[in-house]
Amino acid sequence: MLRKLQLLMLLLSFVSLEAQSDGMEKWLLPTSVPQPKDNKLTQERVELGRLLYFDTRLSRGNQLSCASCHHPERGWTDLIPTSKAVGFDGRVGPRNSPTILNAAYQKHQFWDGRVKSLEQQALGPITADVEMNMPLELLIPKLKKIKGYVKLFKKAYPDEGLTQKTVAKAIASFERTVVSTESPFDRYAKGDASAISQEAKEGFELFKGKAHCTECHDGFNFSDGSFQNIGLHDGELQGKELGRYNVKNRAAWYGVFKTPTLRDVTKSYPYFHDGSVKTLKEATVICSQGGRFEHNVRNKSDVMVDRHLNEAEVEKIVTFMKTLTGPDLQIKIPTKFPQ
Amino acid sequence: MKQILLISLFTSLSLFGANHIVNQKGKTFIPHEITVHPGDTITFKNSDPFAHNAYTDDEDNEFDIGMQPTGEDKIITVKPGNNFSVECAIHPNMLLEVIIK
Incomplete structure (x- = not known):
């Protein structure tokens, strides 16, 4: 009798888990990251990429590395509005440093989506004059003088050796390992009803429903990769950021930026492409009211309309978004570099 | 008379080509691949x-x-040429493949 009861309870718990995860598939983290055919992940490539990512010798003044603006202890960003504290020689970058968390899943890289792969992205900040300011014609000979690197490149890319292509490939390989850890929301999506609070559950329903957040922050990465003008500035944008319109003067791209992931969003403040908002609550209010400016915004996205949320509803959405943060990824920050 | 009607129908079809409907729904192109002829x-x-x-x-x-x-x-x-891909500028995960015959 006892065994029958135990069996029944076990069956009931499965039914309850099933019900919980029903319709939640699209929110579940994938088990692997996309990898290009000519740069499959190997331990040697990831390890080499990790060293390059943290090595300040990749910058012109030996002061900056990729991690200076995308640091694991700072939410894979730099936690300042527009990277002015660390830009090369004090130069100010025009945009907020985006997190590299889950960049591996994105179809386009950078706020304006100007490249389509992590390999193409990796060399951008190294060569940008407001960032690491290191021309490739100087970088490659510089790295080739470091015997330890030559050896590691030979191991990781035996047929290619140390070239600008393999520098990009190695950094991209490391970046492909920077993915979300399991958050309370993930446990909830898998069926653990107790993983998040009632307020967070109500916030999730608002997020998908009344607030229409999923019209952009959709799917497991809480971004559909769309490019939107969320109405942070009014009128014409002369002298201001034109976003993807700078890549090509396509009318639909005027003032648009890529929808960022909300994974680990509590760690990657300040928010928006200009880093102009300090708190998640303020960002939620701006988005749910249809942007900072309701009218007179050229090419504002038609999803940016006032959703008439009250304060309690905003709080619930914020509580929900906090459940998207998982434990820090265990990344060993190198203290010694190849010589 | 029937022949004239048929010829005129054939002429108008070849002049104006066929129309292919592509719906944008759920952030996808439906269908996501179409086969067309120049002039369609x-x-x-x-x-x-x-x-x-x-x-x-x-x-x-x-x-x-x-x-x-x-x-x-x-x-x-559709003009004469090679197969091409169509994207949505807002939702770049949307992709339509156009095959030209």
């Missing part, structure tokens, strides 16, 4: 509750329908 038209519909777009930078068939609000149709005519 493609009608883009938008059944989502927000704006879409369709464009290609293909050398022979370059077009950009601009912002397409909900419920609005936009029509383009």
